[in-house]
Amino acid sequence: MKKLFFEIVAPIFLCVVVLFSVVGDVAFAGNIPSGGSGNGSAGGTLAWQKQILMAIADVAIKKLDEAENAVQMNTVISSSTKRAIIASLQRIEDRLVTYKTQIAQATTLAEIQTLNQQVGQYIQAQKNGIINAFKTGFAEIGAAAIAKAKNFEAQLKATLALLKVVCPQELTTINNIEVQLATLASNIVALNVAIQGQNGAVISQKINEINTLIQHLGANIKTVQTSCQINL
């Protein structure tokens, strides 16, 4: 979850930091007079930096928009959680829009530096809210996935009992499926642990692992079905 912030903030501010490190000698040490006007020979640098920062903010805003749309279209997360996530992302987006206006109006490099600090502080202050909103979203998807996986597990057990009677010639495959069922059960437990741990990345990973296993089990059932000429 920390990734969210660092990945939203890091590209912008790393760029800013790199920008100021690379051109800093020129921009600050060299060209900002003690009065802080920062104009004159730094005029070109100022315009260039403004352009770069605006472009970076535009990319960030576009990505935030895409993230908001993706969350909005998610079919599993509850409406209230969607609202919380989208609102938290929208606050950052709104702040970046303001930041862009302020950058456009800035007349000195020192002003830009202050604006960067302010937007960085704002995003840091919003950090926990966003992390918690995403945690809730992952927990909701995880809980729904657990219920569905348990449902699948029960259905598969009933199917195997029938297949043993209908399709004894495929007993080896059926026994293999039973072994995989045990793995499914342990993966469901692991997903539950991940949900308790509120770790979005791990929850997502466990859901995907179970999905891979379920698809594999489905393929094995298909083998038995085809072999025993069970028409669906």
Added chain:
Amino acid sequence: MPMLKSKTGLVIVVVVALVVTGFVGVRFVFKKFTSSLRSKEDAAAQIRALNKTLNEYNGYSNSANQLNNSNTPL
């Protein structure tokens, strides 16, 4: 006459026995066959339900991936 009667009776008994045995046999085979068909139908219904659940689970997996991608917008 009594001899004839007993022969006819025997034939009737044998015929009836054969008919009953045949009927029972046919019924048994038919039952086995329909039962097997019914089990296959039940298995097919189970597999259909299983596939439906499998697809629904896949939807949850997509949702998790979608949220994970939203979590890392940049």
